[in-house]
Amino acid sequence: MTVISTIGKGRIEAFSDGVIAIIITIMVLELKVPHGTAFADLLPTVPVLLSYALSFVYVGIYWNNHHHLFQAARGVTGPIMWANLHLLFWMSLIPFVTSWIGETRDAVAPVASYGIVLLMTAIAYQILAAMLARHDGQGSRLGRAIGHDRKGWLSIVFYALGVVLSLVWPDIGLGAYVAVALFWFIPDRRVERVLSEDEA
Amino acid sequence: MTVISTIGKGRIEAFSDGVIAIIITIMVLELKVPHGTAFADLLPTVPVLLSYALSFVYVGIYWNNHHHLFQAARGVTGPIMWANLHLLFWMSLIPFVTSWIGETRDAVAPVASYGIVLLMTAIAYQILAAMLARHDGQGSRLGRAIGHDRKGWLSIVFYALGVVLSLVWPDIGLGAYVAVALFWFIPDRRVERVLSEDEA
Amino acid sequence: MTVISTIGKGRIEAFSDGVIAIIITIMVLELKVPHGTAFADLLPTVPVLLSYALSFVYVGIYWNNHHHLFQAARGVTGPIMWANLHLLFWMSLIPFVTSWIGETRDAVAPVASYGIVLLMTAIAYQILAAMLARHDGQGSRLGRAIGHDRKGWLSIVFYALGVVLSLVWPDIGLGAYVAVALFWFIPDRRVERVLSEDEA
Amino acid sequence: MTVISTIGKGRIEAFSDGVIAIIITIMVLELKVPHGTAFADLLPTVPVLLSYALSFVYVGIYWNNHHHLFQAARGVTGPIMWANLHLLFWMSLIPFVTSWIGETRDAVAPVASYGIVLLMTAIAYQILAAMLARHDGQGSRLGRAIGHDRKGWLSIVFYALGVVLSLVWPDIGLGAYVAVALFWFIPDRRVERVLSEDEA
Numbered sequence: 001m002t003v004i005s006t007i008g009k010g011r012i013e014a015f016s017d018g019v020i021a022i023i024i025t026i027m028v029l030e031l032k033v034p035h036g037t038a039f040a041d042l043l044p045t046v047p048v049l050l051s052y053a054l055s056f057v058y059v060g061i062y063w064n065n066h067h068h069l070f071q072a073a074r075g076v077t078g079p080i081m082w083a084n085l086h087l088l089f090w091m092s093l094i095p096f097v098t099s100w101i102g103e104t105r106d107a108v109a110p111v112a113s114y115g116i117v118l119l120m121t122a123i124a125y126q127i128l129a130a131m132l133a134r135h136d137g138q139g140s141r142l143g144r145a146i147g148h149d150r151k152g153w154l155s156i157v158f159y160a161l162g163v164v165l166s167l168v169w170p171d172i173g174l175g176a177y178v179a180v181a182l183f184w185f186i187p188d189r190r191v192e193r194v195l196s197e198d199e200a
Numbered sequence: 201m202t203v204i205s206t207i208g209k210g211r212i213e214a215f216s217d218g219v220i221a222i223i224i225t226i227m228v229l230e231l232k233v234p235h236g237t238a239f240a241d242l243l244p245t246v247p248v249l250l251s252y253a254l255s256f257v258y259v260g261i262y263w264n265n266h267h268h269l270f271q272a273a274r275g276v277t278g279p280i281m282w283a284n285l286h287l288l289f290w291m292s293l294i295p296f297v298t299s300w301i302g303e304t305r306d307a308v309a310p311v312a313s314y315g316i317v318l319l320m321t322a323i324a325y326q327i328l329a330a331m332l333a334r335h336d337g338q339g340s341r342l343g344r345a346i347g348h349d350r351k352g353w354l355s356i357v358f359y360a361l362g363v364v365l366s367l368v369w370p371d372i373g374l375g376a377y378v379a380v381a382l383f384w385f386i387p388d389r390r391v392e393r394v395l396s397e398d399e400a
Numbered sequence: 401m402t403v404i405s406t407i408g409k410g411r412i413e414a415f416s417d418g419v420i421a422i423i424i425t426i427m428v429l430e431l432k433v434p435h436g437t438a439f440a441d442l443l444p445t446v447p448v449l450l451s452y453a454l455s456f457v458y459v460g461i462y463w464n465n466h467h468h469l470f471q472a473a474r475g476v477t478g479p480i481m482w483a484n485l486h487l488l489f490w491m492s493l494i495p496f497v498t499s500w501i502g503e504t505r506d507a508v509a510p511v512a513s514y515g516i517v518l519l520m521t522a523i524a525y526q527i528l529a530a531m532l533a534r535h536d537g538q539g540s541r542l543g544r545a546i547g548h549d550r551k552g553w554l555s556i557v558f559y560a561l562g563v564v565l566s567l568v569w570p571d572i573g574l575g576a577y578v579a580v581a582l583f584w585f586i587p588d589r590r591v592e593r594v595l596s597e598d599e600a
Numbered sequence: 601m602t603v604i605s606t607i608g609k610g611r612i613e614a615f616s617d618g619v620i621a622i623i624i625t626i627m628v629l630e631l632k633v634p635h636g637t638a639f640a641d642l643l644p645t646v647p648v649l650l651s652y653a654l655s656f657v658y659v660g661i662y663w664n665n666h667h668h669l670f671q672a673a674r675g676v677t678g679p680i681m682w683a684n685l686h687l688l689f690w691m692s693l694i695p696f697v698t699s700w701i702g703e704t705r706d707a708v709a710p711v712a713s714y715g716i717v718l719l720m721t722a723i724a725y726q727i728l729a730a731m732l733a734r735h736d737g738q739g740s741r742l743g744r745a746i747g748h749d750r751k752g753w754l755s756i757v758f759y760a761l762g763v764v765l766s767l768v769w770p771d772i773g774l775g776a777y778v779a780v781a782l783f784w785f786i787p788d789r790r791v792e793r794v795l796s797e798d799e800a
């Protein structure tokens with residue numbers, strides 16, 4: 001049973017890597033080639049490039065955390081596979097809202113939509129993490145690591161706040177999202193810490 | 201001989217994962233960025249988003265079942281590789297019919313075409329499963345698991361019915377397809393059951 | 401040294417799988433969603449669909465043969481990596497010529513261009529196979545398997561003939577390409593045979 | 601700890617392979633299907649094809665060197681993952697500047713932008729290599745191999761020179777970039793040499 005779960009874990013990681021690699025790269029297709037040949041013709045691409053860079057960081061964060069999560073996890077089940085697909089579904093909408101925000105920077109609807117997709121992705125990640133931890137058991141490495149997940153809940157609160165704020169002040173909403181990116185930038189130290197404690 | 205087959209199995213899985221990851225992600229490119237900046241400008245994308253979500257579930261189901269199938273399979277041959285490519289060919293048409301149905305929701309031709317592609321994908325899956333089971337032998341784990349495959353044949357019947365019904369009532373045809381998605385949502389318990397019986 | 405080569409072989413296979421998976425799937429993006437909602441609106445996509453199916457078979461053949469080739473190969477070197485990238489470069493042009501032929505079926509230039517890309521891909525494959533065989537040595541499994549490669553040279557002759565014929569009769573040129581697809585359809589039995597002789 | 605790092609190394613390689621495979625293949629989407637059916641209709645695609653081939657070589661070089669780098673590396677950390685994502689970010693902009701240069705060949709801004717992206721990619725690669733070497737330690741295989749990295753710094757100097765020169769003479773700037781491609785064409789012999797010394 002363990003062997004089978006382990007094989008499954010490998011293939012779910014490989015499939016997720018494939019999907020995440022496509023999501024992170026597909027966004028660059030939104031960078032339309034300028035019609036002119038002057039540096040000034042690049043100006044309209046600057047906000048698109050900035051929104052691409054921001055979303056690249058988000059997807060990178062999720063890949064990093066996904067990587068740590070599955071590295072610590074002992075096994076996967078059918079429902080966990082669906083929780084993983086659910087996460088990938090919301091992540092796959094990031095290129096869409098990134099394009100919209102890139103073209104219409106500080107308007108209410110694009111900023112709010114961007115935040116809603118980030119919020120749903122964050123919730124999907126928490127569901128996945130909780131299911132993996134429950135499967136491994138409370139005393140397991142992952143169970144202990146996820147146990148006091150303040151950062152995860154804090155980012156959900158920030159995204160939700162950002163969405164609400166963006167309805168009035170889009171720039172402040174955007175600022176709330178960027179704040180989440182900054183404090184997630186550091187990979188999940190909690191998991192790493194418990195892992196190394198285990199080795200010791 | 202066994203060793204070689206096993207290596208081949210790994211690479212056929214990796215290649216299939218790559219193709220399926222692209223199929224599932226490429227559909228999101230059909231979500232065109234709204235021209236306006238109001239929430240109302242998102243309205244035209246709603247049916248496209250719904251058809252994307254439905255097709256995401258179908259492709260997710262196939263990935264899950266494909267995963268279980270190859271996990272149970274002992275080895276692959278040249279003809280099995282082609283049966284796998286045949287399955288991937290029909291799956292690769294899902295984004296195309298998804299876009300059509302997303303743009304023209306309840307018209308006869310798009311709904312019927314969507315059903316035909318789903319039907320051919322289901323048939324291709326059955327062919328692949330049968331070939332893998334025959335290669336492993338009737339007494340094998342996979343042979344026994346596939347033996348009484350009621351769910352597989354039932355979904356082929358439902359898709360065929362859905363296509364016929366869609367010629368008159370597209371919405372009812374669509375309902376038949378959704379029904380298949382619902383009863384395939386649960387991964388192939390039969391294979392899992394036989395696998396765990398084997399361990400026991 | 402052997403260990404290092406083996407690792408390299410694994411990653412070159414994974415990377416090639418990724419590129420080939422994208423090439424085979426990207427072609428489906430050329431299937432433009434019909435503007436109408438009638439079955440008749442699908443008619444213009446029929447030749448595009450046929451050329452897609454044909455190219456899908458070619459790419460599938462190369463993936464199959466590539467798979468057998470690297471399975472038999474003992475190791476890779478820097479120049480072999482470049483020979484592999486050279487093969488992938490010509491394969492990556494298949495979607496481009498497929499689209500052209502799909503839109504303008506029996507015109508001289510598209511059919512000839514399609515053949516030239518297939519010809520260059522076939523030549524690139526032979527170069528890669530020869531380099532892998534030379535690296536393994538004449539007495540090696542791969543050396544013996546590749547030794548009398550009539551099918552490889554025959555397909556190069558057929559592609560070249562097809563290109564020349566297409567300049568006058570595009571349909572006959574296309575027929576020559578299809579002939580190659582038919583006799584490559586069966587995976588490289590020579591390699592398989594020598595492999596199983598080795599096991600015996 | 602070592603085991604965990606090794607697993608991480610495998611998955612970071614797989615993810616990078618996925619992203620690089622998409623980057624190298626996505627560029628071919630810029631080859632627009634000609635509207636006519638004559639060979640002359642291919643003429644406008646020639647510069648696009650040439651810029652595609654050049655960028656294919658650059659991405660191929662980075663894949664080759666990335667492969668050698670990680671093969672020699674002992675382990676990865678969180679910051680190394682980010683250094684790798686940083687490299688992938690700049691590489692992902694290569695298709696964008698390739699399209700621009702392909703459509704407007706010898707204009708100042710496209711050639712300079714192309715060079716800036718190549719320069720930033722080269723710098724990102726050096727940062728990654730330095731971090732991997734520092735993690736392994738000075739006495740390690742990678743530490744010694746990277747120690748006297750003249751080729752890496754030389755290419756940064758050439759790209760920077762090319763960018764400056766392109767502001768006045770775009771063709772000479774382009775020549776400087778091509779020169780870098782030529783002397784990077786040979787994979788990183790230094791790493792290979794130290795590796796084989798180690799085996800001996």
